[in-house]
Amino acid sequence: MTARDDWLKVVEMRDEGALPIPCRGAVSGAAWLEHGKALEEVVLRYPEVFGPAASRDDWDKVDELRRVPEGRTDEWGCKWSHAMAGLEGQVVGHPLADWDAMGHYQPPDPMVDHEGKPIDWEGVRSGLEASRAGGDVVSYGFEHGFLFMRLYYLRGFENMMMDMASEPDRVQQLIDMIVRFYERRLERVLPMGLDLVSFADDLGMQHALTISPAMWRRYIKPAYARLFGMCRDAGAHVYLHSDGYLVDIMGDLMEAGCTIENPQDLCNGLENIRRNLKGKVCIDLDIDRQSVVPFGTPQQIDLHVRTFVEALGSRSGGLTVVWGIYPGTPLENIEAVAAAMCRYRGMFCDG
Numbered sequence: 001m002t003a004r005d006d007w008l009k010v011v012e013m014r015d016e017g018a019l020p021i022p023c024r025g026a027v028s029g030a031a032w033l034e035h036g037k038a039l040e041e042v043v044l045r046y047p048e049v050f051g052p053a054a055s056r057d058d059w060d061k062v063d064e065l066r067r068v069p070e071g072r073t074d075e076w077g078c079k080w081s082h083a084m085a086g087l088e089g090q091v092v093g094h095p096l097a098d099w100d101a102m103g104h105y106q107p108p109d110p111m112v113d114h115e116g117k118p119i120d121w122e123g124v125r126s127g128l129e130a131s132r133a134g135g136d137v138v139s140y141g142f143e144h145g146f147l148f149m150r151l152y153y154l155r156g157f158e159n160m161m162m163d164m165a166s167e168p169d170r171v172q173q174l175i176d177m178i179v180r181f182y183e184r185r186l187e188r189v190l191p192m193g194l195d196l197v198s199f200a201d202d203l204g205m206q207h208a209l210t211i212s213p214a215m216w217r218r219y220i221k222p223a224y225a226r227l228f229g230m231c232r233d234a235g236a237h238v239y240l241h242s243d244g245y246l247v248d249i250m251g252d253l254m255e256a257g258c259t260i261e262n263p264q265d266l267c268n269g270l271e272n273i274r275r276n277l278k279g280k281v282c283i284d285l286d287i288d289r290q291s292v293v294p295f296g297t298p299q300q301i302d303l304h305v306r307t308f309v310e311a312l313g314s315r316s317g318g319l320t321v322v323w324g325i326y327p328g329t330p331l332e333n334i335e336a337v338a339a340a341m342c343r344y345r346g347m348f349c350d351g
Contacts (some may be wrong), residue, residue, distance in 0.1 A: 002135025011237060011260060011282045017316030017350045021309065022320040023341035029086025031334075032323045042076070046338040048345070070094045075108040077141070079152045083236020084327075088144065094156040099170060107177055110184040112314055114143075122189055128192050139191050140199035141181065147227075148201045148210075148220050150178055164215055171219060179223050186227065190234040196260075197238055199230040206267055213248040221252055228257030239284070250276040260284050262322070265308055266291065274311050283312055284346060287323040287337065294329045298336035305340035315348045 009015045010022060025046070032039060043050045072080045072089075078092025096102055107328045113119050124140075131138045145153060151174060158264040163171045186197070203209060209216060228238045239260040240253060245267050253261055263273050264286040277283050285308060287293065305321075313319045323337055 004132075004135050004137050007137050008195070010317035010320065013279070013282070013314070013318040015315065015348075017315035017348055019317070020345040020349055021050075021313060021347070023323075023345050024051075024321070025323050025325055025338060025341070027325045028327075030084055030327045031086070031329070033086050035331055035334075040336065041204070042331060042335050045335075046342060049338045049341050054181050057123065069087070072096040075112070075114050076150065076154060077105075087326075091153045094152075094154060094159070096154045096174070097156050097159060099167075102170070102173070103156050104117075107181055110181045113190075124189065125192050128194070132193070137195050138193060138197040139192055139198060142185075144200040144202075145176055146182065146199055146201055147175070147185055147223055148203055151175070161211070164211060164219060168218075179226055179272060182227050183230065186230050190230060190236065194231070194234065194236040197236050198241070198243035199227070199239065202243040203249070204246050204267070205243065206245065209248055210244070210267045213252075216249055217252060221249075221256055222255040224253070224258075226265075232257045232259075234270045237282075241284075243286075247272045247276065254281050260320075262286055262287070270308060270311055278312055279318060281320050282320065283310060286321055287321060289324055289326055289329070293323075293333055293337055296333070298332060301333060301336040302340045302343070305337065306344050309344045309347055313348045321345075 006019050007022070010019060018119070025043075027043065049100055055328045060331050061243065072082070073093070074080065077095035078091045080089045081092045083274035088172065096105060128140070129186065129350065151171070155163060160171075190197075203216070203220075211219075224240075231238045237259045238257050240258045242265060246253070246261070246263055247268055250263070250272075252262065258281065260282040262284040263277070263279060265273070266288050273285070287308075288304065292300055296304070309319070309321070320322055321341060323341070
């Protein structure tokens, strides 16, 4: 059996109790900068969570991460500001802040990469074939903030919130423009035979969606369905990362074609996640990074991880666990999460 075979069994809930829950830790560049070599030593102790390479490549890029880019403009014409090295930053310059700019605005060419160079599709194909030959999951992913967030990157947040209430035709024009970009990318890469296509778009705040469920269903769900449907028709699973509260649309995401949902644990709630998702879709559970993990004791962290795994895990699979590591988390707590992941990942395995 290959890593791809095992992954498919878990995602498609065909495991039958043979495989440990896949767990992974994602170390932010800012966390590397905060803890340095001491964090690398923790990472090296837990290859089951951080991978056998122990994120050595990430550590080697620390000097690069220290250089905070100022005034970066992305391929859509959005200007970014970065207050902290090693974190994503935020858009401060919106090319369509004035709707009049839409008349001469040119979206990026989907056949050109973010550096303005033609995409080497044969190189992409070779990379995918290498994954396939090595027994790994054959995957392709898009950047964080691909659609909903891109709307307010282009227009500005307040403008876009007003637009959705008062300018539906213009909003739909903008959505269609963005969707066409990704459709063309998918048309090139899907025939290469993918197991997984990953999307990322933060949709929620702490206790509610950023827009109403009705407005989300009006504007965003049909766009997702167009893109996710292309992937599903080609036989690929669809992963959606989305921070924040998602409870009101968890079912809608499945209807749109998402087969792996990535809910954050505390803001969505254990019972809501269990009731809406368990046994219906693969859950890639996003472990807390706001309260228990940065401020709790190692014992509280262990209980937190165990509680969610017990409630959402199953002999048939359908659960993976991810944890993003950010500044402000003590090293002993980082180690506690990694140790708990290792301790409970085999909870539903035979023997």
